[in-house]
Amino acid sequence: MPHIFMRNAVIVIAALGFAGLGAGSAFAETPLERGTYLMNSIVACGNCHTPKGPDGKALAGKELSGGDPIDSPVFHAMPANITPDKDTGIGKWTDDQIVAAIREGKRPDGTIIGPPMPIPFYRAMSDTDVHAIVAYLRSVKPIANPIAKSTYKIPLPPAYGPPVTHVADVPRTDHVAYGRYLATGLGHCMDCHTPAVAGRADMTKIGAGGNVFGSPNGGTILSANLTPGNPNGVAAWTNQQVKDAITKGTRPDRPLVRLMAFDWYKNMSNGDLNDLVAFLRSLKPVKSP
Ligand code: HEC
Ligand code: HEC
Secondary structure (H helix, E strand, O other): OOEEEEEEEEHHHHHHHHHHHOOOOOOOHHHHHHHHHHHHHOOHHHHHHEOOOOOOOOOOOOOOOOOOOOOOOOOEEEEOOOOOOOOOOOOOOOOHHHHHHHHHHEEOOOOOOOOOHHHHHOOOOOOOHHHHHHHHHHHHOOOOOOOOOEEEEEOOOOOOOOOOOOOOOOOOHHHHHHHHHHHHHHOOOOHHHEEEOEEEEEEHHHHOOOEEEEEOOOOEOOOOOOOOOOOOHHHHHHHHHHHHHHHHHHHOOOOOOOOOOOHHHOOOOOOHHHHHHHHHHHOOOOOOO
């Protein structure tokens, strides 16, 4: 759609002219616009941090005020209230403290944020995008809602790695690389879809699935093998069918279990969806067990 591309190009040029941005940061949007887009699409912090009703949909008016408990054999995790409420949310934290919480899993008091928050993936979030997310977090309605502490039967690591200082933007002209960034740094698709060994994603088998999740319908469900090594999934589908799985939660033969953030992913731009699909098609084929 060349005219849409042209329109964006005009906006970029206008932003360069009026805001005097450097050529390296040629986003058309303000940080708040970028953050609003990301948070309501690929990033979807709300899939964990917003409480849901019996239909599995996020409760209106409660955005980011603390999510439903997430249980595993080794933890009972309580997604925190991350609204700007000063007493029960993160209203007193500085921008840098919020950035450190997202990318390094560190709270201002030095304690470590535990799983299943996908910190190891968020470490790859660019400076531009993590600050855009902070701008959005500051813009949501403060909600007073105290959340109980999580409990862990496993020791939390002292840190998730060395401090994250500078993460550059991934060029959107490289569609597979940007798709990888969407699926890892921003969206943590590959957290659920990469086999975990001793609690850590085995990136030599990125996208091969096979992780066990408690299904909201009862019982358990395995994350799908998204690599071309699975003949019954993405590899056999058209690009549109892959996009429908991500944004509508449907396989060609049946609806998918409601674990993924379909209600957020449906707001992704077609360009971002195309890049995600291009990335999935580029994965090393791994056979389904
Ligand atoms: C898969 C679920 C999940 C996702 C996705 C997720 N979180 Fe969390 N988050 C949690 C859980 C669970 C905790 C509490 C962990 C604990 O108690 O140690 C938490 C804790 C936090 C905290 C610490 C707050 C406090 O007061 O201690 C912040 C800040 C936070 N998350 C921000 C975010 C942001 C921003 C995003 C999106 C970029 C995000 N989270 C995505 C599950 C998630
Ligand atoms: C919370 C974990 C989780 C996250 C995050 C997640 N997925 Fe999934 N995904 C699953 C599970 C579990 C299934 C299988 C559901 C079923 O079989 O009904 C699945 C199914 C799929 C399917 C259908 C494939 C098939 O062969 O049936 C696609 C495509 C997909 N996911 C892509 C993605 C993409 C792209 C993202 C990121 C934008 C993502 N997923 C994020 C857990 C997740």
